Amino acid sequence: MRLGAFLYPTGYHVAAWRHPEVPADAGVDIGHYAELARTAERGKLDFLFLPDSSAMRGGDTAELSRTAIRYVAQFEPLTLLGALAGVTERIGLTATISATYNEPYHSARMLASLDHISRGRAGWNLVTSQNPYEAYNFGLPEHPEHGVRYARAQEFAQVVKGLWDTWSDDAWVRDKAAGRFFDPAGVRPLDHHGEHFSVRGPLNMPRCPQGHPVTLQAGSSDTGRDLAAATADVVFTAQHSREQALAFTEDVRARAEKLGRDPEGVKVLAGVFPFVGRTRAEAEEKVERLQDLIDPQVGLGLLSSELGHADLDGSDLDGPLPDIPVSNSGRSRRDLLVRMAREEGLTVRQLYKRVAGSRGHWQVVGTPESVADELADWFHSGAVDGFIVMPPYLPGGLEDFVDLVVPELRRRGLFRTEYTGTTLRDHLGLARPGR
Amino acid sequence: MRLGAFLYPTGYHVAAWRHPEVPADAGVDIGHYAELARTAERGKLDFLFLPDSSAMRGGDTAELSRTAIRYVAQFEPLTLLGALAGVTERIGLTATISATYNEPYHSARMLASLDHISRGRAGWNLVTSQNPYEAYNFGLPEHPEHGVRYARAQEFAQVVKGLWDTWSDDAWVRDKAAGRFFDPAGVRPLDHHGEHFSVRGPLNMPRCPQGHPVTLQAGSSDTGRDLAAATADVVFTAQHSREQALAFTEDVRARAEKLGRDPEGVKVLAGVFPFVGRTRAEAEEKVERLQDLIDPQVGLGLLSSELGHADLDGSDLDGPLPDIPVSNSGRSRRDLLVRMAREEGLTVRQLYKRVAGSRGHWQVVGTPESVADELADWFHSGAVDGFIVMPPYLPGGLEDFVDLVVPELRRRGLFRTEYTGTTLRDHLGLARPGR
Ligand SMILES: Cc1cc2nc3c(=O)[nH]c(=O)nc-3n(C[C@H](O)[C@H](O)[C@H](O)COP(=O)(O)O)c2cc1C
Ligand SMILES: Cc1cc2nc3c(=O)[nH]c(=O)nc-3n(C[C@H](O)[C@H](O)[C@H](O)COP(=O)(O)O)c2cc1C
Numbered sequence: 001m002r003l004g005a006f007l008y009p010t011g012y013h014v015a016a017w018r019h020p021e022v023p024a025d026a027g028v029d030i031g032h033y034a035e036l037a038r039t040a041e042r043g044k045l046d047f048l049f050l051p052d053s054s055a056m057r058g059g060d061t062a063e064l065s066r067t068a069i070r071y072v073a074q075f076e077p078l079t080l081l082g083a084l085a086g087v088t089e090r091i092g093l094t095a096t097i098s099a100t101y102n103e104p105y106h107s108a109r110m111l112a113s114l115d116h117i118s119r120g121r122a123g124w125n126l127v128t129s130q131n132p133y134e135a136y137n138f139g140l141p142e143h144p145e146h147g148v149r150y151a152r153a154q155e156f157a158q159v160v161k162g163l164w165d166t167w168s169d170d171a172w173v174r175d176k177a178a179g180r181f182f183d184p185a186g187v188r189p190l191d192h193h194g195e196h197f198s199v200r201g202p203l204n205m206p207r208c209p210q211g212h213p214v215t216l217q218a219g220s221s222d223t224g225r226d227l228a229a230a231t232a233d234v235v236f237t238a239q240h241s242r243e244q245a246l247a248f249t250e251d252v253r254a255r256a257e258k259l260g261r262d263p264e265g266v267k268v269l270a271g272v273f274p275f276v277g278r279t280r281a282e283a284e285e286k287v288e289r290l291q292d293l294i295d296p297q298v299g300l301g302l303l304s305s306e307l308g309h310a311d312l313d314g315s316d317l318d319g320p321l322p323d324i325p326v327s328n329s330g331r332s333r334r335d336l337l338v339r340m341a342r343e344e345g346l347t348v349r350q351l352y353k354r355v356a357g358s359r360g361h362w363q364v365v366g367t368p369e370s371v372a373d374e375l376a377d378w379f380h381s382g383a384v385d386g387f388i389v390m391p392p393y394l395p396g397g398l399e400d401f402v403d404l405v406v407p408e409l410r411r412r413g414l415f416r417t418e419y420t421g422t423t424l425r426d427h428l429g430l431a432r433p434g435r
Numbered sequence: 436m437r438l439g440a441f442l443y444p445t446g447y448h449v450a451a452w453r454h455p456e457v458p459a460d461a462g463v464d465i466g467h468y469a470e471l472a473r474t475a476e477r478g479k480l481d482f483l484f485l486p487d488s489s490a491m492r493g494g495d496t497a498e499l500s501r502t503a504i505r506y507v508a509q510f511e512p513l514t515l516l517g518a519l520a521g522v523t524e525r526i527g528l529t530a531t532i533s534a535t536y537n538e539p540y541h542s543a544r545m546l547a548s549l550d551h552i553s554r555g556r557a558g559w560n561l562v563t564s565q566n567p568y569e570a571y572n573f574g575l576p577e578h579p580e581h582g583v584r585y586a587r588a589q590e591f592a593q594v595v596k597g598l599w600d601t602w603s604d605d606a607w608v609r610d611k612a613a614g615r616f617f618d619p620a621g622v623r624p625l626d627h628h629g630e631h632f633s634v635r636g637p638l639n640m641p642r643c644p645q646g647h648p649v650t651l652q653a654g655s656s657d658t659g660r661d662l663a664a665a666t667a668d669v670v671f672t673a674q675h676s677r678e679q680a681l682a683f684t685e686d687v688r689a690r691a692e693k694l695g696r697d698p699e700g701v702k703v704l705a706g707v708f709p710f711v712g713r714t715r716a717e718a719e720e721k722v723e724r725l726q727d728l729i730d731p732q733v734g735l736g737l738l739s740s741e742l743g744h745a746d747l748d749g750s751d752l753d754g755p756l757p758d759i760p761v762s763n764s765g766r767s768r769r770d771l772l773v774r775m776a777r778e779e780g781l782t783v784r785q786l787y788k789r790v791a792g793s794r795g796h797w798q799v800v801g802t803p804e805s806v807a808d809e810l811a812d813w814f815h816s817g818a819v820d821g822f823i824v825m826p827p828y829l830p831g832g833l834e835d836f837v838d839l840v841v842p843e844l845r846r847r848g849l850f851r852t853e854y855t856g857t858t859l860r861d862h863l864g865l866a867r868p869g870r
Contacts, residue, residue: 017609017616024609024616028551028641030520054540056639061619068616071639073607076541076548082517083552085465105489105572106511106537113511116463117518136635137540172508174452174459179730181452181459181503184496200571204491204506206463295614 001379001414002234002269002386002428003406004047004094005040007033009074011393012273014302014356015293017068019393026394027074034087036395043402044416046427047092047123048084049216049236049388050077054101055133067298071131078110085118092424094123094216099156100149101129101138105199107156108163112208120209120423125216126231128153128224150223152196157215157231159199162190164212166202168435182206211433214424220248229255233430234267236388238360245270245383267385267428270378271361275392276371276400283365290392291353299352306355308334317349361390372408379414436814436849437704437821437863438841439482439529439671440475442468444509446828447708449737449791450728452503454828461829462509469522471830478837479851481862482527482558483519484651484671484823485512489536490568498736506566513545520553527859529558529651534591535584536564536573540634542591543598547643555644555858560651561666563588563659567744567763580763585658587631592650592666594634597625599647601637603870617641646868649859655683655767664690668865669702671823673771673795680705680818702820702863705813706796710827711806711835718800725827726792734787741790743769752784768795796825807843814849 009027010017017024026032040048053071058064064072077095084093093114097107107124115122128150132143144152171186190201217232219225228235235252239245245268253263277283296317304312308327315322321341324334341351357363364374378384391397409415425432444462445452452459461467475483488506493499499507512530519528528549532542542559550557563585567578579587606621625636652667654660663670670687674680680703688698712718731752739747743762750757756776759769772795776786792798799809813819826832844850860867 018611018614020611024611025607025641030552030554034521053639054544056637061622065617065619066614072617073639073641075551075640076544079513079517079545079548079552082514083521086469086518086521101538102541103536103538103573106541109489109511110514113514116510117465117514119465136633138538139633172460176453176455176459179453179501179733181507182500184500187496198571198574202491204488204508205510206460206508298614 001375001409002267003045003415004049004269004388005036005045005398006049006051006271006388006390007036007394008051008069008390009394010068011397012069012359012361012390013290013392014067014069014298014359015290015295016393018293019290021396022393024068027068030083032395033075033080033084036398037084037088037091039395039398039402041088041091043406044419045091045402046386047094047424049125050080050095052077052096052098053129053131053134054098055131055137057131057133059133063297063301066295078114081114081122082117085114085121090121090419090422092121092123092214092427093118094125094214096125096127098127098129098134099153100144101134102156104156104159104197105163108160108203109205111160111213112164112203112205115208115210115213116205120425122208122210123214123216123234123424125218125236126153126157126227127218146221147223150219150227153227154230155194155196157227159190159192159194159197161212162192163199163201163203164208165435166190167207169207169211172206207435210423210425211435214428214430225252225255228252229261229266230259232266234269234428237268237270238362239270240362242378242381242383245378246381249383265430267430269386269388270384271390272375272387273358273361273363273390273392274371274397274401274405275363275365276368276404278367278404280366280370283367286392287357287365291357294353294356296349299349299356302356303348303352306333307337312348315348318347321346321348321351368404368408371405372412375405375409376412376414436810436844437702438480438850439484439704439823440471440480440833441484441486441706441823441825442471442829443486443504443825444829445503446832447794447796447825448725448827449502449504449733449794450725450730451828453728454725456831457828459503462503465518467830468510468515468519471833472519472523472526474830474833474837476523476526478841479854480526480837481821482529482859484560485515485530486560487512487531487533488564488566488569489533490566490572492566492568492740493736494568495736498732501730502733502737513549516549516557517552520549520556525556525854525857527556527558527649527862528553529560529649531560531562533562533564533569534588535579536569539591539594539632540598543595543638544640546595546648547599547638547640550643550645550648551640555860557643557645558649558651558669558859560653560671561588561592561662562653578763581656581766582658585654585662588662589665590629590631592662594625594627594629594632596647597627598634598636598638599643600870601625602642604642604646607641642870645858645860646870649863649865659767660687660690663687664696664701665694667701669704669863672703672705673797674705675797677813677816677818680813681816684818700865702865704821704823705819706825707810707822708793708796708798708825708827709806709832709836709840710798710800711803711839713802713839715801715805718802721827722800726788729788729791734791735783737794738783738787738790741768741772741794747783750783753782756781756783756786771795803839803843806840807847810844811847811849
C-alpha cells in the first residue's frame with residue numbers, strides 16, 4: 001500500500017487552526033513542518049504532499065480573515081521542500097505546481113534541483129489551478145478557460161519532461177586530465193515550439209537521480225483524466241465509495257493504456273480524511289471537537305457556495321434550511337444538499353457542518369483496527385493503490401495515523417516496516433526513466 | 436567590515452574544476468554546499484551569495500563542454516538556499532534572480548518564504564541577466580535590449596517590494612477564541628498596473644521577519660547604477676583600484692541621496708578574488724597551479740563572452756585586441772576590458788589570461804597579513820563597506836580565507852568574532868522596514 005501525507009499547514013479541517021493543540025502560525029513555522037516531516041518519515045510513508053496556490057482564494061477579505069484554508073498564509077512549497085530535504089533522509093517530497101501560471105523551464109529546473117538536493121526524492125503535483133484569483137497576480141484579466149488550462153498543462157508537462165531528457169545519464173564525464181567536463185554527445189537541445197511555449201533547452205543541470213522526478217496529477221473531469229493518463233505516475237483523487245474509486249481507477253488506467261502506457265505504471269491514490277481514536281467514542285469526540293469550532297460565518301460561506309452562492313444572510317442557524325432558489329451555477333449539488341436537509345431534518349448549522357469537514361474527500365472515523373479495515377478493503381478490491389492521508393489537524397492528526405493506523409497496517413502485512421529503496425520511485429515501485 | 440562569500444560551485448577561477456582538490460561534481464553535490472555554508476558561518480561571514488543563470492551561457496556545445504563556469508551544472512539557487520537554511524543558523528542566504536525572466540509575484544513569494552524558513556536571513560541579487568541565451572528558454576526570439584531590461588527590473592523591484600508591504604506587521608492576530616485569523620485592516624492589495632506587470636496582490640503570506648529581504652544589485656552601467664541607487668541595500672561591484680572603488684561608491688550614494696534615500700543605507704561591497712598562502716611564494720604557487728590548468732579554447736571563448744559575445748574567431752592570439760563593437764549585453768564590462776587591453780598593451784592571449792582568472796574582479800595574492808592590509812586599506816579609505824569574497828577554488832579557497840585572513844582582520848578589530856544579531860539586516864547594519 002502507498003501512503004502520502006497531505007500537509008495543509010494547520011490540517012485539512014476548516015477549523016483546524018482554532019484547535020487548542022494546533023499552532024495557528026503553522027503556515028510559516030519551519031519547526032512545525034520539520035516535525036511533520038520527521039513524523040511521516042518515522043511512519044515510513046512514501047511522500048509528503050504540499051498543496052499550493054499563488055493567491056488567496058477568495059475576494060472577500062472579511063470572510064478570508066476568518067479561515068486558514070484559503071491559501072492565505074503558507075510557505076511557497078519548493079523553498080519549503082528544499083529545507084525539508086535537509087531534515088529527512090528517505091521520504092519523498094512533492095510540491096504542487098500550476099501549469100497555468102509558471103514557466104516550464106523554471107519548474108523543470110527547480111524540480112531537478114530538488115531531486116539532486118534530496119538525492120532522488122522529488123515529485124510534483126501538476127495542476128491547472130483551481131483558484132481563479134491567481135490570474136490577477138500574473139497580469140491576466142481572468143482565469144483562462146478550463147480547456148485552455150488543460151491544453152497548456154499537457155504542453156507544460158511535455159516541455160518539463162523533455163528538458164529532463166536533454167542530458168544522457170552518462171554525459172557528465174568530468175575528466176580533469178583531458179579538460180572534458182561533459183561529453184557533447186550526451187546533450188541535445190529540446191527545440192520545442194508549441195502553441196503555449198517555445199523552449200530551446202537544454203536544461204542547465206545534469207540529469208537528476210530519478211531521471212524524471214515523480215509526476216502526480218489530480219484532475220477528475222474528462223479532460224483532467226486525459227492529462228493524468230498522459231502524464232501522471234500517480235493520480236490523486238477524491239472518492240466516496242469503493243465502487244466509484246474502482247471505476248475511476250479502471251477508467252484512468254484504460255486511458256493510459258490507450259496512449260501506449262503500461263497501466264501498472266499509473267498508481268491511483270485516494271484522499272482519506274481520518275479521525276482515529278483508541279475507541280470509536282474517542283474518534284467521534286475528535287470529530288465533534290473540530291466541528292464545534294467551525295465559525296458560523298465560515299460555515300455559512302462554505303454552504304452558500306455549495307448551494308450555488310445562495311444568500312443565507314440572516315437565516316436561523318438552528319432552524320431549517322430556507323427555500324433555496326435554483327441558480328445558474330449547476331443544480332445537482334444544490335438539489336442533493338436541499339434533499340439531504342429536508343429528508344434528515346437538518347438545521348442550517350447541521351448542514352454546513354456536513355459540508356465543511358472533509359470537503360469532498362472520504363472521511364473515516366474509528367479505531368486503528370476499523371480504519372485499517374476500511375483502507376484494506378479499498379486496497380484489496382483493487383480500487384486504489386493506496387491513500388493520501390489528509391490529517392484533519394496537525395501535528396496531532398498525523399501522529400494518530402502514524403502511531404495508531406500504520407502499525408495496524410503493518411500487522412496485516414500491508415505496509416512497509418523499513419524503506420527498501422532510497423528514491424521516491426523506489427518507494428512507489430516506479431521504474432526510473434533512463435537516457 | 437562586511438563580508439559575503441560568492442559560491443560558484445567549483446570556485447570562481449575558470450579552471451577550478453580541474454584542480455585536484457576540487458570535487459568536479461560540486462554543482463550538484465549538496466554535501467559540498469553544506470560544507471561551504473558551515474565554513475562561511477564558522478568565519479561569521481555576513482552572507483552566502485549565489486550567482487545564477489537560467490541557461491548555459493554560450494551556443495557552442497564543444498566549447499561549453501570544456502568549462503564548469505558557464506552555468507552548465509549547478510543547483511537552482513532558491514531550492515538550494517532552502518536546503519542551506521537548515522544546515523546553518525545565522526549566516527545570510529542570498530540568491531541571484533533575473534527580473535528579465537521571472538514573474539515578480541513568484542519571486543516575492545519565494546524570497547518571503549525563504550525569509551520565514553531562515554528566520555530573517557534571506558536576500559536577493561536583482562539582475563537583468565548577463566546571459567542572452569536565457570531568452571530562448573522563455574519563448575523570446577532574443578534577449579531584450581539593455582534599457583528595456585533595466586526598465587523592467589525597476590518595475591520588478593517595485594512590485595516585489597510592494598507585495599512584501601501588502602501586510603502590516605501586526606495583521607496576524609490568530610485569535611482562536613474570536614475566530615479571527617488575521618485583521619482585515621492590516622492587509623491591502625497592491626493593485627499595480629505598470630508597463631511590464633499587472634499584479635493585484637496581496638502576497639498570500641504573512642509579512643516576513645526582515646520586512647523586506649535584503650536587496651543586492653550589481654549593475655555598473657549608468658542605468659545599472661540608477662537601479663542600484665533606487666533599489667539596493669547592498670551594491671556588489673567589480674573594481675580594480677581603491678580610487679575607482681571610491682568614485683563608484685560616491686557616485687552610487689549620491690544617486691541614492693538624490694532619490695531621497697539615506698546614502699548610508701546603501702552598502703557597497705567589492706568583489707575580491709584572493710589567493711592566500713602562509714608565505715607569498717605559497718600564494719603565488721596557488722595562482723600558478725590554477726592558471727596552468729586553463730584550456731586555451733576556454734580562455735578565448737570566455738574573453739569573447741566578456742566582451743559582449745564579440746566575434747574573436749581568427750584573431751591573432753599574440754596580437755593586440757581587435758576593435759570590439761558595443762553589443763546589447765552589459766557594456767560596462769566591455770568598456771573596462773577594452774580600456775585595460777589598450778592601456779597595458781595586452782595581447783589577446785594575455786587578456787584572456789587576465790580575464791579567465793579574476794574575470795574583472797580585484798585579485799589579491801599574498802599572506803594573511805598582506806591580504807588583510809589591502810582589504811583594510813580599501814575599507815579605511817571609505818572606498819567600500821566590505822567585500823564579496825570570490826574563492827578561486829572550493830572548498831580550499833574559502834577555508835584559506837576563513838582560517839587565515841578572517842583571524843587577521845579580527846586581530847585588527849575589523850571583523851566580528853561573533854554574530855550579534857540574528858537577521859541578515861542585523862549583520863549588515865540595515866534597518867528593518869516596518870509596516
Ligand atoms: C485531490 C485534489 C487536490 C488538488 N490540489 C490542488 C492544489 O493544491 N492546487 C490547485 O490549484 N489545484 C488543485 N487541485 C485542482 C486540480 O488540479 C484541477 O485544477 C481541478 O480539479 C479542476 O480540474 P478538473 O475539472 O479536471 O477536476 C486539486 C484537485 C484534487 C482533486
Ligand atoms: C559582480 C557582478 C555579479 C553579477 N552576477 C550576475 C549573475 O549571477 N547572473 C546574471 O545574470 N548577471 C549577473 N551580473 C550582471 C548584472 O546584473 C548586469 O545584468 C550586467 O552587469 C549588465 O548590466 P550593466 O551594464 O549595468 O553592468 C553580475 C554583475 C556583476 C558586476
